[in-house]
Amino acid sequence: MKNCIIIGGGIIGLCSAYYLNKEGHQVTILDQSSMDFGASYVNAGYLSPSHIIPLAAPGVMKKGLKWMLNSSSPLYIKPRLNADFLRWTWAFNKSCSLENVNRGISAIKDIAILGRDLYAEIKEEEKFTFQLAQDGLLMICQTEKMLEEEIKVAKIAQKEGLAVRELSLKELQDIEPNVKMNAKGAVLYECDWHTTPQVFMKEMKAYLTSAGVVIHKNEKVQDITIEHEKIIAVHTTNTSYKADEFVLAAGSWSNILSKKLGLKLLLEAGKGYRINSKRDFGISMPAILTEAKIAVTPMQGFTRFAGTMEISGINHNINKVRVEAIAQATHNYYPGIEILQQEKDDAACGLRPVSPDGMPYIGKSHLCKNLTIATGHAMMGWTMGTATGKLVSEIISNKKTSLNIDAYHPDRRF
Template sequence: MSKKVVIIGGGIIGLCSAYYLLKDGHEITIIDQSNMDSGASYVNAGYITPSHFISLATPGIITKGIKWMFDSKSPFYVKPRLDIDFLKWSWAFKKSATKEKVENSIKAIKDINLFARDLYEDLKESKDFDFHYERKGLLMCYKTDKVGEEEWEVGKRGIQEGLGVRNLTATQVKELEPNANLNIKGAVYYDSDAHMTPNHFMKEMVSYLKENGVTFFKNEKVLDIDVTANKISKIITDKQSIVADEVVLAAGSWSPLLAKKIGLNIPVQAGKGYRINVERETNITIPAILCEAKVAVTPMDGFTRFAGTMEIAGINNKINPTRVEAIATAAQNYYNNLQITKTEKELAACGLRPCSPDGLPYVGKSSKCTNLTIATGHAMMGWSLGTATGKLISEVISNKKTSLDLSPFHPDRKF
C-alpha cells in the first residue's frame, strides 16, 4: 500500500531512503534546512568501507582522547563542556568502549557495509545513474612498526571475517601505487573497499528523485512535530504544516534536537570533519588512510581529497585553521612530492557527522512513536552505509522482512 512519507534531512541517508521508498511505490517529500549543497554528505572521503568493522568506541580511546584534548592538531578532539546531553553521551561512549562490546558489533558493522557496497554496485550498473565508483581497495599506510603491528592485528581479524587483506612492505605498496612516492614503512591493504565522488552522486540522486516525482522543500526548518496517541500527526516548519502517514528522521547531527520535540532521546554528538581538495595531478590512484595522522586520501573524479579529524565540539561549522593545517602537513609527510597550497587550505570545508556512543547507527522504529522511522548516528560511515540504510528504511516502512537483522541498530537500545 502506498504511503505518504516525509523525510526530514536531505543528506546521503535521506536521499537513499527516498530512492528505495520511491521504488516501493510511496509518495515522498524531503525537507531540509539547507540548500542541500554542503555538509557531511558533500565533504566526506567517499569511502565504501567493509574494512571499517571496528567501532569508534574502542578500548583505550578514552585515554587517547584525554591526551589529544590538549593538542589542537590531534586527529580526535573532544571539547569538554557542561552540557547534559554531551555528558550523558560521554558516559555512554565510555561504557561502550570495551573489548566485549566492540567484538559483538563487528559482524553487524561488516555485514551492513557489504550490503551497502552491493547496493551501490547495483545502482552503478542500472540505467538510472552514471556516477563515479571504483573498487580499488584501501591502503592503511603506516610509518612506525608499532602502528603497523596494530593495523595488522585488525587486518587478521578482517581475514577471519572473510575479507581480503594483505600486509604489504613499502616496496609492495610501490608496486600498487608506483607514482605517488609514499614515505611509509608499509601498509595493510583491504581489497574489499571502494570509493566515489560524493558531490557527483548527490547531484545525480537529487535529479533522479525530482524527475520521478519526489517533492523537495529546501531551506525549510522543522520547528515542531505534533504527536497524538504515540503517532506523529503533523510536521510544522517555518513555512507550512505537513501531514504524513510515515516520517523518516534522517537529519544527521540535528536529529536529537528534533527527536526531543516528540519526547525521544537519541544520543548523538556532532563530530566535525574537514576536507581539502587538490584539483591537480597528485599521481595518487588508490585510496589510503594515513594511520598515525588519521587522514583519509581519496582520488576522486578530477581531484584528490584529503579528509580527516573528529572534533566533537557541538553543532557549529566554524573552520579551525590549525586542524586544516594538520591535515595538509600529514599529507605532505606521507607523500614526498606533495605540496598543498595556501589557497587550497583556505578553501577547506567541514561537515558534521552524527556519532552514536557505541559506533553503530540508529536504524528502525522506536517503540515510542508508531509512524516514525529513525536513520541517523552513522558517524564516519554515513557515506558507506547510505544505500543500505535507505533500503532497510524502505523495508521497515513497506512492512517487508528486512535484509539484515536490525536489532544491533535499534533506536531504543540501552548503553
C-alpha cells in the same frame, strides 16, 4: 501506498527516498539547508567494509582525554558543560570496551557490504555516471607499532571473510610507483571501493525529482504534533506537513528533533574537514594515513585529503589548526606533496552524527509508532547510506529486512 515525509536530505535521506519511491510510496523530503554542502558532500567517498571496528573501542576515550588539549589531534573532544554532551560522553566511555567491539564487528560489516553493493546496483539500474572505483584501500603505516596494530585488525577482517593482505614497503611502492611515500608498509583492503560523493548526490537528487519525489530545501522543521504515540504533523518555518509515516534522517540535528518526541537519542556532531586539490600528484590509490587518521582519495578531477574527528557541538566553524594538521600529515607521508595556501583556504567541513557505541540508529522507537529513525552512522554514513535507505523502506513497507537490525535499535541502552 503510504505518504512519507523524510526529515533530512543527506545521503541517508536521499537513499531512503529512493527505495521508498521504488516501493510505490509518495515521498517528500524536508531539509533545512540548500542541500549542497555538509558531511554527504565533503566525506572521503569510501565504501569501506574494512572499517569493522566501531569508533567506541578500548583505549579510544583515553586517547581522547590525552588529545583534549591538542586541537590538531586526530580526535579532538572539546569539553562543554552541557547535559547532552555529558550524557553522551559517559555512554561513549562505557562503550569503549572489547565487548562493544565484538558485538559491533558483524553488524558493521554486514550493513557496509550491503551498502557497497547497492551503490553498484543503483549505478547499473539508473545508468548513473558517478565514480565507482573498485581499487581497494591502503592503510599506510609509518611505524612498526601501527603496522602491527593494522595487521591485527586485518586478521580479524580475514576471519570475517573480507579480502585483505599485508604489503611490504616494496609492494606498496610497486602499487603506487608515481608518488614518493614515507612509510614502513601497509595493509591493502581489496574489498573496499571509493566514489566522488557530490557527483552521486547530484545524480540522485535529479533522479528523485524526475521520479516524483518532492524536495523542499531550506525548510527547517521547528515543531512536531503528536497524538496517541503517532506523529500527526511536522511544522516548518513556512507551513505544516501531514503524512502516514515519517523518517528522521537529520544527521547531527536528529537529537534536537528527537527531544520533541520524548526520545533520548544520544548523538554528538563529529566534525570532519576536507581539502581538495585539482593538481595531479600521481596518487592512484585511496589511502588512510593511519597514525594521522587522514584519508586521501583520488576523485573525479581532483584529489581529496580529509579527516579528523572534532566533537565540539553543532557548528560549521573552520578550525584552521585542524586544516593545517591535514596538510602537514599529507606532506609527512607524501614528502613531494605540499598543500597550497589557497587549497587550505578553500577547506570545508561536515558534521557526522556519532552515537556513543559507534553503531547507527535504524528502526522504530516504541515511543512513536509511525517514525523510523535513521541516523548516528558516524564516519560510516557514506558507506552505509544505500543500505540504510533500503532498510528504512523495508521497515515502512512492512517487509522482512535485508539484515537483522537488532544491533541498530534506537531504544538500545548504553
